[in-house]
Amino acid sequence: MSRGLVLSCMAVWVAVNGFAVQRFPPPEFDSGYSIPTVTEPAARGEWLAFLDVAVLVAALGLAAWLSLKKRSRKGIVALMVFSLLYFGFWRRGCICPIGAIGNVTYALFDHAYAIPWFVTAFFFLPIAAAIFFGRSFCAGVCPLGALQDIVLLKPIRIPVWLESSLRLAAWLYLSLAVLYAALGSAFIICRYDPLVAFFRFTASPTMWTVSILTLALALFVGRPYCRFLCPLGIILRQVSRISRQQVTITPDECIHCRLCEDACPFGAIQKPTEEWPTSEHAPGSRRLLLYILLLPVLIAGGAALGYLAHPKLAALDPAVELAGEVRQFQNEQGHRMSDEVQAFQASGISMEHVYREADDKVHQFAIGASLAGGWMGLVAGGSLILNSVFWRRHSYEPHRSGCLACGRCFNACPHHRMQNRIKAEKIMEAGIRGS
Amino acid sequence: MAKTPDHLRRRDFLRDGIWASVLSVLGAGAASLFARSRRENLVWQIDPAKCIACGNCATHCVLNESAVKCVHAYAMCGYCDLCTGYFVPEPKALTTAAENQLCPRAAIERTYVEDPYFQYTIREPLCNGCGKCVKGCGAFGNGSLFLQVRHDRCLGCNECAIAVACPGRAFKRVAASAPYLIKGRA
Amino acid sequence: MDRETAIGRYGIAGYQAAIGTAIVGGVFAVVIAALLGVHLYRYHVTDPRDAAALEKMKEQAKAYPADQTLSQEIVVLDARLRRDQLARLQFLKRGTFLLVGAAALCVGALIWSGGYNRLPLPCQRVDRKAEQITTARRIRTALTFSLVIAASGSLFWSLYTPAKMKLQNGDADKQAAGGPALEEDRSFAAMDEIVNQWPCFRGPQGLGISPFKDIPIDWDSAGGKNIKWKSSIPLEGHSSPVVWQNRIYVTGANADQQQVFCFDADTGKLLWTGDVAVADKTGRADMNISEDTGYAASTPVTDGRRVCAIFAGGDIACFTVNGRLLWQKSLGIPDSMYGYASSLTFYEDAVIVQWDVGSEPGQSRLIAFDWQTGQIKWQTPRPVPNSWSSPTVARVAGIDCVLTAASPFVIAYEPKTGREMFKIESVEGDIASTPIVADNRIFALEPYQKLVAIEATGASGNLTAAIAWQADGAMPDICSPIADGPYIWTLDSGGELSCYKVADGSKAFSASLKLQFEASPSLAAGRLYLLSTTGTMVIADAAGAYKEIGRCSINEPCFATPAFAEGRIYIRAKTNLFCIGAK
Secondary structure, eight states, X not given: OOHHHHHHTTTSOOOSTTTTSOSSOXXXXXXXXXXXXXXXXXOSOHHHHHHHHHHHHHHHHHHHIIIIIIOOHHHHHHHHHHHIIIIIIITTTOSOHHHHHHHHHHHHHOTTOOOBHHHHHHHHHHHHHHHHHSSXXXXXXXXXXXXXXXXXXXXXXXXXXXXXXHHHHHHHHHHHHHHHHHTTSOOHHHHTOSSHHHHHTOOOHHHHHXXXXXXXXXXXXXXXXXXXXXXXXXXXHHHHTTOSSOOOSOSSOOOOOOTTTTTOTTSOEEOOOOOOOGGGHHHHHHHHHHHHHHHHHHHXXXXXXXXXXXXXXXTTSHHHHHHHHHHHHHHSTTOOOOHHHHHHHHHTOOHHHHHHHHHHHHHHHHHHHHHHHHHHHHHHHHHHHHTTSOOOOOSOEEOTTTOOOOOTTGGGOHHHHHHXXXXXXXXXXXXXXXX | OOOOXXXXXXXXXXXXXXXXXXHHHHHHHHHHHHHHOBSSOEEEEEOTTTOOOOSHHHHHSSSSXXXXXXXXOGXXXXXXXXXXXXXXXXXXXXXXXXXXXXXXXXXXXXXXXXXXXXXXXXXXTTOOOOOHHHHHHHHHSOOOEEEEEOTTTOOOOSSOHHHHHOTTOOEEEEETTSOOOOTTOO | OOTTSHHHHHHHHHHHHHHHHHHHHHHHHHHHHHHHXXXXXXXXXXXXXXXXXXXXXXXXXXXXXXXXXXXXXXXXHHHHHHHHHHHHHHHHHHHHHHHHHHHHHHHHHHHHHOSSSOOOOOOSOOOHHHHHHHHHHHHHHHHHHHHHHHHHHHHHHHHHSOOSSXXXXXXXXXXXXXXXXXOOOOOOOOGGGGTTSBOSTTSGGGOOEEOOSOOOOOOBTTTTBTEEEEEEOSSOXXXXXXXXXXXXXXXXXXXXXXXXXXXXXXXXXEEEEEEOOOSOHHHHHTOOOOTTTOSOOXXXXXXXXXXXXXXXXXXXXXXXXXSOEEEEEEOOOOOOSSOOOOOOEEETTEEEEEEOOSSSTTSOEEEEEETTTOOEEEEEEOXXXXXXXXXXXXXXXXXXXXXXXXXXXXXXXXXXXOOEEEEEEOOOSSOOSOOEEETTEEEXXXXXXXXXXXXXXXXXXXXXXXXXXXXXXXXXXXXOOEEOSSEEEEEOTTSEEEEEETTTOOEEEEEEOSSOBOSOOEEETTEEEEEBTTSEEEEEEXXXXXXXXXXXXXXXXXXXXXXXXXXXXXXEBSSEEEEESOO
16 A cells, blocks of 8 residues: 555544454564563452451441540541551542442442442441441541541531531432432542542642642531531431440540530530420420421422422433533534544444433433432421420430541540549559569 | 339330341341442453543543553554554654654654564553544554553542543443453454 | 640640741641642643644644754654653642642641640530520521522522533424424335435436436526526535435535535425534545535435435435434545545445545445444445446346446445445446446446446346446546437537447447536436536437437536436536426
8 A cells, every 4th residue: 555545544533433443464474573462450459359348347346446445536546547548548549438329329220230349348337337336437447537637727616507507418419429320420429529639649630629628628627528518427427326336425424514515626515405495395396397297398399499400410411411412513503523422423323322312311310300309308307307306415425426436525524534544543553563 | 223214215125126127228238239249349441442532531530640551452453664653644754753753752662573564562651541643543554552541550440530531431340350451352 | 735735745845846847837838839839830831742832843844844953853842842741740749749748747736736626615604495495496597598598599500500501302303494394214215115216316226217207308597487496505516416205405515514405396495404514624625626526526315214425525424304413424534536426325224335545446445334323234345446436226137236336347246235246347447437227237437448238147146247248439437328228328528429239339329419518317208318517408319319309508507417306307506406397
């Protein structure tokens, strides 16, 4: 073939599949040249997955022991540092139980996706730990939590009302994450992870900015991601409501000394409550009744809002996006041929197929978004109801769901200090006697 | 020890009941999911048949230097003198001079084998996965150059940032034991 | 005070040391952050991969290939840019490490100092009952407010923010609103269904013969006599119109645009325009396009459900009858001496492209695309260089085949698989005329040299061929021949009409029409219709002796072969589409 011929048609990329194969037969060499093979660096070894799960189990157990039995803030900090190094900097943040929400949801809805076993393990182990010991995962195992916890410099108090309202954002984030993962569109938790840039030490300038701002916020607001956005946090909160064991501020009986009142930077210490005034009983019950009656309205309203939002929500789906690109290209004269359209045309898939796929997806989003909206209505109604019910408490205790088991309050309790001193003295005595 | 009042016993009973049912539901969920789980890990890989070498791999990877690199399936290569993956369109001369090279980072090494054949080797540390050579080779050559995720570099993000940006949806999850989709291999 | 803090352990000196460290770390972090910011900004502006200076120098180098200094400069600059990029990436990485390190030092020292990590202790005792009630009320109010804000925000987002893309189809169909949208049919046309249509170049089987008897013989554009309608075509092209029932499809293109037009056969109204994107704008600029072919020389093809068109730049696209784009592909800029001009044909569910390109054999292929999806059904390499002849699907000896002619072979392919049925060396040169079939013989023209008759015999679904006779003479270089059974006529560009006997190739007559011709001759109702480049249609008896019936003109340059329908002739002139027929 003449060179000029090749050159004259060289400027174009032939966008048709199958053309690009064996135009020139591979030569037969006379010089004894042997054709090199393609190098294939292996993927991460199988045993490392076992190691990860083993480390996770050990760390969860250790965190539970440190927060419930040993009651050592120092130990918890050490564990945090370890987790930050191992799950954060060494494993670069993937896979983490928060992101595994996406994989698990996707596996539940799409049977074609065979989820790797250790991802399943990463999702269920923290929950299993929470059902027995409370939020041990948040306490010392989660690298995101650890990073935020360690940098906490001067916490400002977030009023309870603000905290309760902001938490709705986490619920919304969880709902959207489940919606997108269930429909196989995206793992948004992983996509918008605000701290992973630190673990990977490389990210786009935008992600760096988001990460640095989040961490800067964490200097003054205790664990902002954990409290106001973390979707796994929402799950663990609910599970730890019924956990077998709970972190206690005091190892003994509360003496109402109020020393721990401000020890928690996360607003998770609840004060003892007085008897509800009788004057409040009647309006309280009426309010409760009203909220219970309002619940179906909120659910229906949420579902309606979800339905209205579904076309916008669906736009993130790759199939819908492709159909949109193709449609735009087809309808608008002089529209630039995007890479998507080019790839679509090279694939030989019919336009009808693309449109049908997208229409199906949009339809699924209509159902999914309505369900998610209804669910958000239920959540909002539920939190209104829970905040209309009076709970009697006799001592200072950590919030069953809000406590991150970080151990900061231990040292605020005189009982704890006393016991530690006694322990230390006993050890010292034993040492003196032994010598 | 004071006897627990009745209403507290009832509350404990209720709590235990809820606890046990949540535990069993979670257990059942986990068990059914484990039953469907695969023993092996999944890793990201590019399906060369779907790749259009758009160049997103070079710019969208979370790594500064993309985990995607060009790979050469030598068995498919025509060992051309005028390699359209190596030379810019209408090169001034078939030499290794920089202005003749298509690769923006001079990551392809051109070595003489025998007349008239030349071997093209990817210098992986220099390759940024832009796919310019892939496009050139695919358009007019045998298509023996193609992009692959290199697993010694890939961080294994749960959601691959390049996959999100891939216009041809060429990224897919493959078993970690066979982590490459090498062209020309059955 | 905690013993774990600096102030707890070392007193005020420890505190001061910690704060000092924190300040140093903080200042360092700020400086690095600023440097990184500047660096990121600059890094974004000058991406070495498309550094303007280098691109410019490369352009210059193309213009002055002999300039050795320039070449040397390019090498130096190129190397420098690449070194710079690697250095930048390295810098970015180190910078980020330093930044995080310094920030960590600062924050760590501040925490260690012990002066911060504590909330102020509450002093005053509050009325706990009142506080309880207020807190609960505040939470409820805040929740209600956030609900209202979230709901209105979501509503606003859903309804009033601009959508990134359309989710609903329909604009393309609305574009066709000029005429009644036809129902979209996904079936395919059978060979027999096309006999009364004009689906491709030269009508059914590419023979140029219309089955209708009431074809006009008298018209004049000056007085508008028998001109049913006339519509202007937005873009020029040498391609012929194709007709299916009441819709006419024509293509047109220029250097920037390629379009398919659909006209209403009864009114001449432009029903829709289909855009075919130019896949390769740069390659198009260097493409060989001669005056004789132009950007839209290939005739489209329709099966009454879809229409498919190919253009000189190798872009092929298929639309539904309502103008909705089904698929589009690029075959690459063809290497064709006069510009790509082969028309399309089809067989059942396949559109067939004769992709004869390259000055030497090696690149040419016959490709069949799926009508509906555009997927390649089969493709067969062809041992021929570039040609301008069109493939035809014809029935020879009871067997359907795709006939092609290109130097030096006439090749027949099985239309379902692309398998070669026979290949016979017969015609050489730049082949532009299309082979035809008459009386189980295949006729092909070698320009300026000869007319070849190939006898094909079919047995058990296969064809064999042998040359029956060949007639030498001044054969046409553009126009295809036409035959009705006993006679075959050829018409050369200079207006020489010759007639040969199909049986033995002996010449019956030769007449000079004193006009220039590019359109191929057609035959209808026992008459030859010969359209000259000036728009004059010479109508003559289809017989063994020349007898002119009349000459009618539309007074506009014509290069495309007309299409025939019941009682009508559609003529594509330079800028207008004419419908000849009773009003």
